[in-house]
Amino acid sequence: MNFLSHLGKFVITMRGMFTKPENGKMYWKEFMHQCTDIGVGSAPIVLIISLFLGAVMTVQTAYQLVTDLIPRTTIAVIVRDSLILELSPTIISLVLAGVVGSKIASELGNMRISEQIDALEIMGINTKSYLISPKIIAAMLMVPCLVALSIVVALWGGRLTGELAGILDTATYDRGLREDFRPFNIVVSMSKAFTFAFVISSVSSYFGYNVQGGALEIGRNSTLAVVVSCIIILLADYVLTILLLNA
């Protein structure tokens, strides 16, 4: 019952966004601000995580491929496909659910509690449209960019570690990266990134926008936003993988 009630409120909140903007310039300004916040603001953590993700993947894959019957290029092939299909979109989105999701929820929650949302409503501004839609659109644009950046950096991290740890030289690694490459995997990766971006931004906005109470509830709703986003991301990951790769 509680789930259905939340689902209903979520749909009403999302539906409320679709109105004509009061002033396109102000919406554009807010959208650019969100792009900077979500994209540029999250880039450092994405870079650090991706670098180590690629490095660890390379070492672990090499550790499991002990036989000489399998060519060393296979390490790069496995690292590449794992990163593109699963690790970069999912792990980075889970991290962003924490970083971006909690920020969105607490920002909107604070605006609700301190009556800033009421102030906007009284001015005649559709707050759902002005506050939530730029966040969702910015996330859907920036999260795929961050995932793409993550793939590149992780692959580079794997290449660097392979060379430094003496697992495989860079030429072999590069040959492995090009071996049997399927461009469709990028489509799968970006589909996941788009979906997860919507989940993170909309779920966090919903929990933040509908905060009732005080500071305690802001914290509770922010945590709830992150937890629910992570669960939905994992479910969506499973469904998308089945739909896109199981045909």
Place this chain on the structure above:
Amino acid sequence: MITVSNLKKSFGDKTVLHDITNEFYPGKCNLIIGTSGSGKTVFLKCLVGLFEPDSGDIFYQDQSFTKMAESERKELRQQIGMLFQGSALFDSMTVEENVKFPLDMFTRETLSQKRKRVNEVLERVNLKDSNKKFPSEISGGMKKRVGIARAIVLNPKYLFCDEPNSGLDPQTSMVIDKLIKDLTIEFNTTTIINTHDMNSVMEIGDNILYMYQGYKQWTGTNKDIIYSKDEKLNEFIFASEFLQDAKQMRMIEMKEGQNNI
């Protein structure tokens, strides 16, 4: 002028507003007073459309606010300014950006015209040289004044103030009261103030509505209130022994004055 007729509002089983009918006049400070939980804030939120009443009507001049389409409400809202209890300034914006926000959203003026208007209203509320400060860098009284500046920047016909003096010292409270009163007279706005502050009641209460447990209990002016025979109003106004004594002294003085004549 704002007219309210038979306004009712409930939350679940609890009725918060019972059949409120009242008029709020332009060019006057219309005060809503009452104890905590008497329904003042709910009433104010119904008036500005943050809560939808269960029944009854609210008229802005002759337009029914409750029956208005959302697009009409949006237009009307540009004639409404509101000062919130906690000022509700946007944390991420400077004082100037806060005040400029309604101009950015609803006018097509150039940047220099907007800046000129912002400086005019900031000067009007005695806040020069604070343009670049953030809300976290200014005092509670200054925040209230920025809130007032933002509320009046579009020259509203209707000004709503929710507990404008809460958290302020008596001296700053008087400055805020005087500012609201002056602006009301200067721009002939219909000002509705929700307050607990007895100084405000006595200083600026041109038209007072006393609410008790969701009912309209008493109406009158600040001159009427001191001689009111309404028991519940007297319990509220003269809650402290000091004020009760002050009232008795005043009555004695009045009686003696009449006897001397």
